[in-house]
Amino acid sequence: MIFDFAGEVYLWQGKNSSLNARSIGIKFAQKIFSDYKRPSWASLRKINEGHEQILFQEKFKDSFYFF
Numbered sequence: 001m002i003f004d005f006a007g008e009v010y011l012w013q014g015k016n017s018s019l020n021a022r023s024i025g026i027k028f029a030q031k032i033f034s035d036y037k038r039p040s041w042a043s044l045r046k047i048n049e050g051h052e053q054i055l056f057q058e059k060f061k062d063s064f065y066f067f
Contacts, residue, residue, distance in 0.1 A: 002029050003059065007042045009033045010056055015049040 003010040011029040013022055033044040047056055
């Protein structure tokens with residue numbers, strides 16, 4: 001899954017994702033990141049299931065899904 005917050009783009013990969021899905025996901029996330037105008041401080045980050053950082057989790061603090 002790719003989450004685009006303009007200044008932050010995250011590629012979240014499930015622990016059961018195939019190598020092919022991971023490879024395609026990385027390429028697609030890089031394309032999305034480079035195809036749109038972003039602030040100079042923008043970042044693209046890969047997040048693996050079970051290792052979600054606090055900054056990533058905070059994006060969903062009001063959602064029904066909890067890490």
